Amino acid sequence: MRLGRLSWFPCVLLVIASLAGCSRRTDSATPLATAQVVLARQDVAVGSPVDVTYRVTVAAGATFPQDMVVFVHFLDADGELMWTDDHQPPTPPSAWTPGSTVEYTRMMFVPKFPYSGQTTVEIGLYSRSSGARLPLDGEALEPRGYRAGSFTLSPPSETYFVIFKDGWHDTESASGGLGLEWQWSRGSATLAFKNPMREATFFLQLDQPLVAAGTQHVTLTIGSAEVDAFDLPPDRRELRRLTFTPEQLGTSDTVDLTLSVDHPFVPASVPGSGSADARELGVRVFRAFLQPK
16 A cells, blocks of 8 residues: 555654664763762752762773763653763773772762652763763663662751851852752851751851952851861862761750851952952852751
């Protein structure tokens, strides 16, 4: 039976689409490594920190260009991208030894993303200069992007929620809708949280991206007691992980943690900044989280 001109056209489209789908999953290049991602917990609350271990087994004879970066995508149950954690490993891929296993751990803050459920971790390697991806061994979720692990994302816990109390500017967020947000402090700002009345770990992720403003000295105090002090160079994201004792936290129901910056600045007044921002700025805080032990 002969098909009419219009009746066979959808069939051709279906065949082309099928071939395209097959080619997307087929990669004739020799895999250079196998990658696995393991989280310290399999149930992770939105907004919380978690240690993520990366384990890469390098193939025999494999070599990597100088500017390779690890890309990490976190996908919801429908395979949609929620956020990323692209990074340069402590030992760059160009220094990985053929036949070896490379392992390192990074702490990640789960962004405040409106989702809970099964989450897939996708991983790959790409060139910073060309954007080209390298072939790895494993199940490809997209061209040279591979399934490396999974976990369950659960709703955030409000029990020890950290409040940006006084001395903060309004919340800002990155373009692209990938869950990254922050608040700028003024020269002095207060964070508050419910007192757990036991030892707790406090996480603080912050930076100061304006190079022209120079290095800031940051001090954290509870009451009149200094609990941390450090220099924050410009354009470097810092993660502080502090252990608070019951004695440091005191006996009040709520703990006020004061963040002070020695040289707050106004971007519009910094020579060469080209900014019209007239706010007084201290540091940019991405995450503050309390985890009782």
